Amino acid sequence: MRxxxxxxxxxxxxxxxxxxxxxxxxxxxxxxxxxxxxxxxYWASNQGASVEVDKKVLxxxxxxxxxxxxxxxxxxxxxxxxxLNRILTATTSGQGPDVLNIGNTWSASLxxxxxxxxxxxxxxxxxxxxxxxxxxxxxxxxxxxxxxxAVPLYSMAYALYYNKKMFADAGIAQPPATWAxxxxxxxxxxxGGKWALGVEGANPSENIHHAVVFAKQHGGDFFTADGKxxxxxxxxxxxxxxxxxxxxxxxxxAPGNAEYAQNQSVSDFAKGKTAMLLWQSxxxxxxxxxxxxxxxxxxxxxxxxxxxxxxxxxxxxxMGINLAVFKxxxxxxxxxxxxxxxxxxxxxxxxxxxxxxxPPVKGAQADPAFNTPANGVLKNTLATSAVAxxxxxDESQFETAVGTAIKGLFADAAAGRAVxxxxxxxxLEKAQAQMPAx
Amino acid sequence: MTSTVELPVxxxxxxxxxxRGPRRRVPGRIRRIGLPYLLLLPALILExxxxxxxxxxxxxxxxxxxTQFYIRDWGAAPWAGLDNFRMSVDFDAPVGEALLHSFxxxxxxxxxxxxxxxxxxxxxxxxxxxxxRGRGLLRALFLVPYALPVYAAVITWVFMFQHDxxxxxxxxxxxxxxxxxxxxxxxxxxxxxxxxVVSVWKGWPFAFLIVMAGLQNIPRELYEAAALDGAGMWQQxxxxxxxxxxxxxxxxxxxxxxxTFNDFNTPYVLFGKSAxxxxxxxxxxxxxxxxxxxxxxTGSAMSVLLLLFLLLVTGVYLAVTSRGRRASxx
Numbered sequence: 001m002r003x004x005x006x007x008x009x010x011x012x013x014x015x016x017x018x019x020x021x022x023x024x025x026x027x028x029x030x031x032x033x034x035x036x037x038x039x040x041x042y043w044a045s046n047q048g049a050s051v052e053v054d055k056k057v058l059x060x061x062x063x064x065x066x067x068x069x070x071x072x073x074x075x076x077x078x079x080x081x082x083x084l085n086r087i088l089t090a091t092t093s094g095q096g097p098d099v100l101n102i103g104n105t106w107s108a109s110l111x112x113x114x115x116x117x118x119x120x121x122x123x124x125x126x127x128x129x130x131x132x133x134x135x136x137x138x139x140x141x142x143x144x145x146x147x148x149x150a151v152p153l154y155s156m157a158y159a160l161y162y163n164k165k166m167f168a169d170a171g172i173a174q175p176p177a178t179w180a181x182x183x184x185x186x187x188x189x190x191x192g193g194k195w196a197l198g199v200e201g202a203n204p205s206e207n208i209h210h211a212v213v214f215a216k217q218h219g220g221d222f223f224t225a226d227g228k229x230x231x232x233x234x235x236x237x238x239x240x241x242x243x244x245x246x247x248x249x250x251x252x253x254a255p256g257n258a259e260y261a262q263n264q265s266v267s268d269f270a271k272g273k274t275a276m277l278l279w280q281s282x283x284x285x286x287x288x289x290x291x292x293x294x295x296x297x298x299x300x301x302x303x304x305x306x307x308x309x310x311x312x313x314x315x316x317x318x319m320g321i322n323l324a325v326f327k328x329x330x331x332x333x334x335x336x337x338x339x340x341x342x343x344x345x346x347x348x349x350x351x352x353x354x355x356x357x358x359p360p361v362k363g364a365q366a367d368p369a370f371n372t373p374a375n376g377v378l379k380n381t382l383a384t385s386a387v388a389x390x391x392x393x394d395e396s397q398f399e400t401a402v403g404t405a406i407k408g409l410f411a412d413a414a415a416g417r418a419v420x421x422x423x424x425x426x427x428l429e430k431a432q433a434q435m436p437a438x
Numbered sequence: 439m440t441s442t443v444e445l446p447v448x449x450x451x452x453x454x455x456x457x458r459g460p461r462r463r464v465p466g467r468i469r470r471i472g473l474p475y476l477l478l479l480p481a482l483i484l485e486x487x488x489x490x491x492x493x494x495x496x497x498x499x500x501x502x503x504x505t506q507f508y509i510r511d512w513g514a515a516p517w518a519g520l521d522n523f524r525m526s527v528d529f530d531a532p533v534g535e536a537l538l539h540s541f542x543x544x545x546x547x548x549x550x551x552x553x554x555x556x557x558x559x560x561x562x563x564x565x566x567x568x569x570x571r572g573r574g575l576l577r578a579l580f581l582v583p584y585a586l587p588v589y590a591a592v593i594t595w596v597f598m599f600q601h602d603x604x605x606x607x608x609x610x611x612x613x614x615x616x617x618x619x620x621x622x623x624x625x626x627x628x629x630x631x632x633x634x635v636v637s638v639w640k641g642w643p644f645a646f647l648i649v650m651a652g653l654q655n656i657p658r659e660l661y662e663a664a665a666l667d668g669a670g671m672w673q674q675x676x677x678x679x680x681x682x683x684x685x686x687x688x689x690x691x692x693x694x695x696x697x698t699f700n701d702f703n704t705p706y707v708l709f710g711k712s713a714x715x716x717x718x719x720x721x722x723x724x725x726x727x728x729x730x731x732x733x734x735x736t737g738s739a740m741s742v743l744l745l746l747f748l749l750l751v752t753g754v755y756l757a758v759t760s761r762g763r764r765a766s767x768x
Contacts, residue, residue, distance in 0.1 A: 008473060014480040081710075085729065092509045109732075115510050202625065204712060256602040259624050261710060393506065400730045404712035411625035411714060414601075433532030436505060436731050 105389035111149035118147035137360035150322035152360030158316035175299035186252030196252035198265030201410035204403020215239030248413035258414035308385035500738035522739035559645025584643035599623035652686035
């Protein structure tokens with residue numbers, strides 16, 4: 001008798017608890033607060049050779065921040081393959097971190113969701129003012145005319161990394177400056193099981209970074225001036241074709257690269273299987289894979305004319321990481337303090353050195369540590385010949401759609417099927433059809 | 439679990455005692471009838487919470503224009519009426535065309551995979567029917583693919599299917615010389631074969647397990663009588679084993695079909711976010727359609743269509759097979 005009643009009471013309690021927990025979860029779309037001023041959650045992107053490397057780099061700095069402010073930062077390093085999805089999930093559910101790293105190319109897309117704290121004059125004031133940052137980096141923080149959705153944290157640019165010994169063995173005196181030279185040198189280097197260049201053929205984002213630049217060099221853009229997708233214009237098609245042709249026609253990329261998506265091309269270069277690599281700020285990564293600093297050289301990415309510049313002389317996207325604050329954080333003031341800390345001159349120097357990136361903060365960039373020849377190439381590219389990613393709301397959809405199309409074209413090239421202007425155009429047309437019909 | 443079995447008995451007496459008691463509370467009849475429902479309530483709420491509520495939300499989402507501009511506050515997303523569905527089934531437009539292609543690939547893949555799983559599983563179970571030395575060991579070995587965590591197993595296959603250093607190319611090309619150059623398995627047209635191989639490898643042990651259990655229920659005397667009447671092994675299999683397995687097969691094939699058709703893990707781990715066209719299974723396709731365009735309304739509409747299709751297939755299948763079995767028994 002008693003046990004029956006107990007069971008009944010138990011059942012009712014459990015039902016109530018379940019119902020209550022169901023109602024309790026979910027929507028928290030209201031603005032942020034300062035309800036828990038002692039803790040912050042931080043999602044960091046994977047900048048070093050591995051997630052573990054990043055934890056080792058970041059933890060001492062977070063400890064410093066705790067000593068200064070008493071705020072404990074719980075960091076989670078999120079791999080690139082998951083980061084965008086995690087951010088989307090956090091946006092949808094309202095259950096996210098307080099502070100997070102975003103790829104700077106996503107700025108406008110994420111800005112459109114309204115989940116990130118806009119950096120208006122007042123917020124910038126709290127971290128020392130907008131004019132502390134380099135202009136080119138600020139150009140990739142959101143749509144034009146709107147308050148930035150994030151502040152620049154690390155700046156990166158693409159460069160041509162080449163293996164000095166392999167170049168010497170093939171009798172090549174200096175790195176190629178034009179694509180014609182590149183292909184010519186590439187043919188000399190691609191023999192005996194070694195190849196001239198490595199690419200991540202199955203990694204949509206990586207493909208996009210190259211496609212945008214190749215298209216620019218042919219005078220093409222993937223978006224019209226008013227932000228509409230325009231993937232099939234002559235410049236874009238010619239650019240994508242030239243990129244894929246490095247494998248299909250010029251045969252300076254090993255066909256196996258078509259299925260690379262886990263940075264195998266970086267290890268191939270570090271192991272001396274390939275002689276060249278087009279990568280962003282790769283020095284630290286290469287060193288951690290056992291390549292000594294004097295065994296590889298760094299040169300600007302080739303352009304048609306041989307001299308990088310603006311317009312068709314563009315040879316990199318403005319790559320980088322931005323630091324954003326979730327609007328519904330329950331420690332907004334703490335989050336701003338953390339952003340101020342991470343973008344301070346001292347921290348910028350430490351972090352950008354560890355990741356071999358360039359500080360987007362003027363005060364730190366002037367430091368002699370960033371005046372080495374390697375950093376010089378990157379700095380110069382960022383200053384004179386880098387183009388910002390399209391700052392439109394559909395940017396991240398564009399990365400997936402066109403990136404996937406190029407993956408398919410590489411698969412065709414690897415299988416020995418012809419890659420023609422028509423086939424490139426058809427693939428891009430299909431990608432464009434997937435874009436939101438805004 | 440056990441308490442629910444005992445309770446109906448005790449519940450009777452508790453109700454009677456309460457009715458006889460001096461205090462008039464809830465009438466005995468209601469208490470008697472109410473208690474089982476009360477005890478079921480937690481399970482019911484959990485079921486609602488875990489299964490039905492998300493399904494209903496998914497269906498509601500399919501009628502909304504849930505793009506990146508609204509994901510932060512779903513309530514504010516405008517209603518789209520049937521637009522999402524119209525777009526999904528407009529087979530002349532690119533989105534519908536791609537969905538149809540993916541659907542057909544999935545149907546072909548599912549038929550092939552379920553067929554092979556069933557065939558291999560049944561053949562292995564029949565071979566293992568007689569006792570011999572090492573039978574237990576073999577049975578355990580056969581179940582390994584089923585017991586392995588999907589991710590670990592499939593990622594191993596990814597390594598084996600790699601173009602440059604994969605085991606598959608090493609054996610087929612380097613050692614046996616069957617192919618004249620190393621093939622790509624994870625991109626291009628061969629990806630369908632790769633997907634099928636992994637799916638069958640992963641799925642057949644389940645068929646094996648279920649058929650093996652079903653075989654235990656066939657009386658040995660039937661085989662002895664058939665053998666005395668001069669039936670050979672094939673005839674025994676055809677006339678005794680397979681008909682006796684009818685009920686088991688009915689459920690087995692349905693379950694395999696639903697699992698394979700809906701499988702997300704295998705293609706996702708094998709190919710990542712963007713599956714090659716030849717192996718563009720519908721679950722990954724829907725995932726990609728939602729995340730490429732960030733239009734979760736369209737993704738939901740596709741999911742609802744998939745749900746309706748699977749409901750239809752399941753209903754028709756059960757109706758047909760049940761009638762067939764009843765007819766054959768009569």
